[in-house]
Amino acid sequence: MADAVTVEELVKSNPTLKVVEGDKFLKKHKIAISDISRPGLELTGYFDFYPKERIQLLGRTEISYAAHLDHDLRLKVFTKMATDQTPCFVVSRDLPIPDELIQAAEAAKIPVLHSSMATTHLSSVLTQYLDEQLAPRKSIHGVLVEIYGMGVLIVGNSGVGKSETALDLVKRGHRLIADDRVDVYQKDEKTIVGEAPKILKHLMEIRGIGIIDIMNLFGAGSVKDSTEIQLITRLENWDPKSNYDRLGFNEQTQEIFGVKVPQVTLPVKVGRNLAIIIEVAAMNFRAKKMGYDASQKFEQNLTELISDNSRKEEKD
Structure with a gap:
C-alpha cells in the first residue's frame, strides 16, 4: 500500500489533466485519501466540515456559483480553501478558471489542474485510480x-x-x-x-x-x-x-x-x-x-x- 500519491503521479495517470498553476509543486503535494471533495457549501462561506485534505474538484455548479460572487468574496473564499493540507484544485469540463482561484493557489503554492472530462466521470476516474494506488x-x-x-x-x-x-x-x-x-x-x-x-x-x-x-x-x-x-x-x-x-x-x-x-x-x-x-x-x-x-x-x-x-x- 502506498501511503500517499503525489499530484505529479495523479497528472501522469490521466492524460486529460493539464497543469495551469503550480507545476513546480506537483511533487510536494500528496494525496492520502481517495475521496474527492466538491466544495459547494464552502463557496457559500460554510467551512465547519471542510475536507481540506482531499482533491478539490470544481465543476459547472461550483464555477457558475463562484461567478455570481464579487471579486473580494471570491478571493476570500478561495484563499480559505487553499490550506497547507490541500493537495490540488481541479476544474472540469474545460470551464474557465476564476482568476481569484489561481491567485489564492499561487499564494499557497498549490497546483491548479484543468480537465476536459465531465465532472462526475472525472470524479469516478480519479477515485478509482486513488483507490487502487492507496489500497492495502x-x-x-x-x-x-x-x-x-x-x-x-x-x-x-x-x-x-x-x-x-x-x-x-x-x-x-x-x-x-x-x-x-x-x-x-x-x-x-x-x-x-x-x-x-x-x-x-x-x-x-x-x-x-x-x-x-x-x-x-x-x-x-x-x-x-x-x-x-x-x-x-x-x-x-x-x-x-x-x-x-x-x-x-x-x-x-x-x-x-x-x-x-x-x-x-x-x-x-x-x-x-x-x-x-x-x-x-x-x-x-x-x-x-x-x-x-x-x-x-x-x-x-x-x-x-x-x-x-x-x-x-x-x-x-
Missing part, C-alpha cells in the same frame, strides 16, 4: 495466469511445478500476469486484483533455463499487466493417503483481505497434464457461475437411478 497490498508466492479471460492464481510449495505449468498454459494461448511473486490488492469489497512487481513484469523463471521474457518469446498477446483473481489452484505433491475431492462437492476458499476466493486442490503426479487440468478447472468454475454444476447433475442422476431401482423392486 501484499505479495503472494505463486503464478498468476489469465485463462479464457479469468484470473487463475497457481500456488503451491517451491519446486512443485507452478512456473512450468504456467508456461504450458501460455503456449496454449493464455496470458501470464506474474510469475514467482504476485502483488495483490483489494479493488472493492468483492474484487481482488493481482499484478507483477515491476522488476518481474513479463518475466518467468524456469529451473534449468533461467529467466525468460514471455513477451519477447510469445508476443504481446501472451502477457497482461493485471487481472482479477477469480480462482486459486493449489498444487500438491501426490499423497496416496490424502483424500482428494473426486466429485466436486467440497467447495474450498482462501481469504485474501477478507474476500473469499474459490480454491481447488490438484495433486501433482507423473503423467498428469496440469495445464489441461487447470484449464478445465477454470472452464468448470465459469460454468458453475453461469448456473451449471456437474456435481449437482451427477447427484440428480444418482437420485433418479435409485428412484428407478426402487420402483422396479416394488413391482417385482
